[in-house]
Amino acid sequence: MPERQGQLAFDELGTPLRSTTFVVFDLETTGTSDEDTITEIGAVKIRGGEVLGEFATLVDPGRGIPPEVVSLTGITDAMVHTAPRLDAVLPAFLEFTSGTVLIAHNAGFDVNFLRKACQRHGYRWRRPAVVCTVQLARRVLTRDEAPSCRLSALAELFGAGTKPIHRALADARATVDVFHALLERVGSLGVQSLEELLDYIPEVTPEQRRKRTLAADLPTEPGVYLFRGPGDEVLYVGTASDLRRRVRQYFTASETRRRLREMVALATRVDHVVCAHALEAQVRELRLLAAHKPAYNRRSKNPRQAWWVALTDEAFPRLSLVREPRDRAVGPFRSRGLAEDAMIALQDATGIRPCTVRIPARHARARPCALAELGRCAAPCAGRQSVEEYAPAPVAFLGLVAGRRTDPLARLVARLTALAEAERFEQAGLDRDRLRVLVRALDRGQRLAALASVAELIAARPDGAGGWQFAVVRHGRLASAGVARRGVPPMPVVDLLAASAETVLPGPGPLAGAPAEEVGVVLRWLDQPGTRMVRCSQPWAEPALAAASWRGWLARADAALSSRVEVPG
Structure with missing residues (x-):
């Protein structure tokens, strides 16, 4: 029997069952396959043990009802001949169930029919919370008490006031009585809220259930939480809009990931940091991940370990892959493979030599490599190109990175078009994919760099309750x-935040020393509709010829089914 140890106080549990509105429903159909359709709908709306309303109608399935179904339900073709079609019934039923939790006996069957019906008739399936009384009965009742979990058997066990007879409304009424009886059982086991009911139905390990007391003292505010192990080490870091509710989910059956169940078994306490709003929580999470490198987090442990494509400092500069961003660099890239694809595209676009040999400024006498024979390099290593003749290549690279020019990208598109016309579709597809990687990296990098160049920017977003969130x-x-809650003058809060803000000195590289992930999180927050600029130390702007002007091409390239490539108009 499930343990009651660690039961939380009633007001901590979420949505109380007594104030939750349920719709208990049942369908009768012409069969069991996806091609079959509904012949009758019956539903009862309940809340707090009281019936609020009922919904019942026959439905014309638009086809004959098989004899075996007629024998089971008693619904004949004559009975449904004058009934409305499903497309007329469905909107009314969806309105009846709107904002409620659906209850059904063997819910998977009935919900699947409803979902398919919505798809066929063009209605959005809102993915409501669903409780299956079969699953709930199997969790609550022993095999000796209930050898069968059929509706008729459970209705008899609990003395239901309505006998199920394979008619939709009668079966829904019987399910109401069964559901109420099952709720009485789980209530004595500490299940008092909708969230606990949904978490209770699947199997939960005793260790998970015992440890939910770790969430008892957490606030219901946004912030960051840290699971700590027996040696006080940080096992896992996460963010939440409601710290208590989110952490409690780790101790329920809603957490199915084996890795995190193992983490919960090791955890001895949960620390937290309350944050003003979601942006602060996300940034603090990134910084804590970088600081602690928790064993059970899979992402963002090394925020500075991205890849960059940088221009070397020598007489005949070339491109190299580096970990630390430099001033003359493209990135960041999540993987070395993406960085290599972008580097090849950059070499083709700008004429930067693809070899890795260090070439002196004068008197180079090396033997030309195969790339020179293929026309992909002008062979400065053999003295065939001077420093002055080579200079336009790195200048083109720097102009492209800085957003002062995009003609190198147009040069690549012209090459793709030539390859396609020559029916070299495989090579054209490969080059197009490399160009897509490059355009994305340039666009993101230029936007991040533009934000990182601003010494101070203060922005505000509505908090949805008449107040403001500030960054x-x-x-x-x-x-x-x-934050400035509703009724609080905002500008004094802004001045206080600016006066107490962390001092940030710009560092090296295109992002002024800031981690790319953090700049990206901040940029996404600023990009959301409704964000307003309070003040800015300098204009925050992107260069006129930034890669953003190629987003249209990128969208077409992403959607393309062939290797035909268009130059942006």
């Missing part, structure tokens, strides 16, 4: 965050 951003990093 003070310095060189792409979140330096301070706060």
